[in-house]
Amino acid sequence: MSAGVHRRLRLGMVGGGRGAFIGAVHRMAARLDDRYELVAGALSSDPERAAASAADVGIDPARSYADWREMAQAEGRLRREGRKGIDAVSIVTPNHLHAPIARAFLAEGIHIICDKPLTVSLAEALELRDLARDHSALFVLTHTYTGYPMVRHARWLVEQGAIGELRLLQVEYAQDWWAEASAMTEGGWRGDPAIAGPAGTLGDVGIHAYQLASYVSGCEPDEIAAELHTFAPGRRLDDHVQVMMRYANGARGSLWASQVATGCENALTLRLYGSRAQLRFEQEDPNVLWLTPQGGSAQRITRGRASSIAADQATRIPPGHPEGYIEAFAQLYRDAADRILALESGRADLPDSAALPGIADGVAGHRFIASVLQSHRRGSAWVRLDEARDPD
Incomplete structure (x- = not known):
């Protein structure tokens, strides 16, 4: 705190x-x-x-x-x-x-x-x-889910080597609000490419999934192969995306994001599989993180009992009292306030801002979006992120 x-x-x-x-x-x-x-x-x-x-x-x-x-x-x-x-x-x-x-x-x-x-x-x-x-x-980008204590604890565990070398990564973000018949061609400005940009579900929640995976794992893929789809007739932007990812160390990943996933509310889930252990975080149960060592029993880590400074600094209330979405959002504002005051006072010992998403996360997200669009238009061909270009 x-x-x-x-x-x-x-x-x-x-x-x-x-x-x-x-x-x-x-x-x-x-x-x-x-x-x-x-x-x-x-x-x-x-x-x-x-x-x-x-x-x-x-x-x-x-x-x-x-x-x-x-x-x-x-x-x-x-x-x-x-x-x-x-x-x-x-x-x-x-x-x-x-x-x-x-x-x-x-x-x-x-x-x-x-x-x-x-x-x-x-x-x-x-x-x-x-x-x-x-x-x-200072430039802060509010990728909300990075404010959760258990997301920060997961990131810390990866940095400490708790899962070993990353081998597999799976992230998914499933919603159903665009599946309703009344919303099939709607969605407000999110369905208008002149306002939302060239990506629909990809830019709305797919980018959250990608940023969360990169934030916790500490890795970004070298190349991806992707398919976009639009289930609703007349809809101008994608409402479903699936992506395969390859990493420099040989790891493999997959990302699925959909806003026509019937019965899903806000199901953002991240799974990391390393050479030593697996980590799993589910946004709809954000006060819990699962760590399962190879050959061992699953460990249920709760927000109030997570033993890291990273989690402590994003925790406000005692164990057993749930924190949620607003608190995660507020954490980004609190981190930003700390850093702004440090910058404006000319302090040499600026607070560590590694946990605070910023403009670099935004650029990485747009490299991902551009690569997905490029791959889709090339028949789901593999595309290197460092060669990403905006669609013509």
Whole structure:
């Protein structure tokens, strides 16, 4: 747990107005550890809705903006004048706006906390990465599941050699919300390639599965072979994806993501098989991690009894009291607050940010997406990730 007294960071938000699920989640996460105060926002592209949404969450009307460009300039000016402009901005808009909004706030020296995916293309992700290198602002990408204590403990176990050399990796993310007849050609902006980008389920939950697998295993595949499918007539983006993966050490992996998996709610599962042991994590039971040594009995490790600093630092309450999705999200905000304050105080001993997903994770995710799209269009041919290109 974080210790000591901290200045509450001033947070702004772009997107997340009335009716927006993920914006409300970000606000809850930011409030949970009392590390942020929401003071400004451009919560909708519609001025009236933006103002009403700001009133709903207690933002001063003077700092409710009708346009994110105006917000970036105004808050940057407040910072330059020493008048308590925002320290960080939370970007919770549809995908196609992530990069332009991030560029505007980076130019003002404002730290970024951005919902995934990073952008809508690999080229745009690389451009944003290069731009971020020219600025001192922190860039956090909210891959939620990395905030779970048991995910961090699993990562620590792999680093400690508990499973030995990785041999097999399986990750799956199954939902059914797009299987309903009423949703077959819907899905809001997620079904519109002009807004969501060229990937549907692949970019929505497939990228979460890929990032989780890479985060825990410490490995990314060298090459993949993939097939995308769209079950719904008239749907413009994929609703199902399956991928085979090859790793440099000879390990093999598979990724399956679907939003038409009837009867599934939010079934994200990761299995790692090493030369010494197996690890299994199931997101729908996030306070438990299973470690099964070769030839031995399965060990059920619970959140309150996990013996690692990695798990301890992401734990808030005593054993037996479950923590879940909001706490995992809040962990990313808490980690970001710790690092922002360290950066702004000029400390030499910056907190370790290895556990905090950022722009590198976003670029890796877009390399994966581009490779999957490329492989699919070549009849599921094997594609090297280091040769990934955006589709024409």
